[in-house]
Amino acid sequence: MSDTSFPPQDPERNRLTGRLARTAKVGANLSGAGLTFAAQSLFGGEQGDEKIARALAAALGKSKGPLMKVAQMLSTVPDLLPAEYAAEFAQLQAEAPAMGWPFVRRRMRAELGADWQGKFAEFGHEASHAASLGQVHAATLHDGRRVACKLQYPDMASAVESDVGQLKTVLGLFKRMDGSIDPTAMVEEIADRLREELDYAREGKHMRLYRDMLSGYDFVQVPDLIEDLSTDRLLTMSWLSGARLTAFEDAPQETRNRIAEMLFWTWWGPFNSHAVIHGDPHLGNYQVTGEGTGLNLLDFGCIRIFPPGFVEGVVDLYRAILADDFDASFAAYEKWGFVGLSKELVEVLNIWARFIYGPLLDDRVRSVADGVTPGEYGRKEAMSVRKLLREKGPVKVPREFVFMDRAAIGLGAAYLRLHAELNFYKLFNESLEGFSVEAVAKRQADALERVGLG
Known part of the structure; x- marks a missing residue:
């Protein structure tokens, strides 16, 4: 039966009124955190950082939406935040209360027309999953295929733009409190990725890109995009079922190692090839x-x-650290996009590089970090680096570093959860066979052209 109880929606825009309302709401939440920072700056105290972190986390939790997503994101980058901040931010829940059926009907009608329900044999009224930017509903097509429909919440464009402004304020506090890292380029990077996340048409192309890049690996599946039921704010894809990674933490060692190896190729394969x-x-x-x-x-x-040149910098730095070649590591950082480097700064950055590359440097079967729990992965090294950068920095981190570092840490945390033991050196060097920046550039250009991102 078609849905005729709601009028067609005008396309949502980055509306000035929406931005102003959002800024007022988020600003009110953050004002308490700002006052806490001012008080601690004046009066100090051993628990000052912890109190500020708690106030910021509470403010961001009330804000929901994109800024909460950013806080969760920041908590996964151990070299960015002091431990007190990461611990508080990590407690922010990824799950948000789902919006009800009236919203679902309005969104679906706006994206697929008044007869949208007729395009499905069944459509679940309750969300299967709800997060900070949208929610997912299970549905069945008339040919029997089960699909997932990802619906974007209303006014997200306005929310992102207002929250980006607030993000600059929040990271400005971090910079004043710590001073080891200049987050300017990082803000730009996070903002651009958030804007891309609102473009579901682009996400559909990303999905097709990954199907293309991973086509040579028969162990990994990527959902099929259902193009005629997808728009800029609605993404319909085939429903994939499987167990959570954490369900295999107590599986036999051989099984856990196999899962970790599949994760390696699923992540490093596209990076080193495309x-x-x-x-x-x-x-x-x-x-x-x-x-x-x-x-x-x-x-x-x-x-x-x-x-493609960024990947060359990553590979060059790996080879420089492996050979203990300081001059080559200096050149690799410059290729990455670090500016204003000195001998002292590169020596500090190499502490972090040796940690990130550590499992890839030993030609033996090993865990990612023996005796380190997932929540502490990288924390000791990050504290050491941040302390030295306060003395010799700050360092202006290139924007490309943000998601590279974040994803590498996340992958390492997954290995830790699995207690995986692999020869990471052998795997990584296998992934570099035939590597050249020219070959990467061609593969990338060809793949982007095939999926409409060229």
């Missing part, structure tokens, strides 16, 4: 199929397509 990464390391974006013999890869909103 200069593309899946930038959201959330464990919920992976599902395990069979008895640990396959993977489903989900959620393609946060995909980072790099200039």
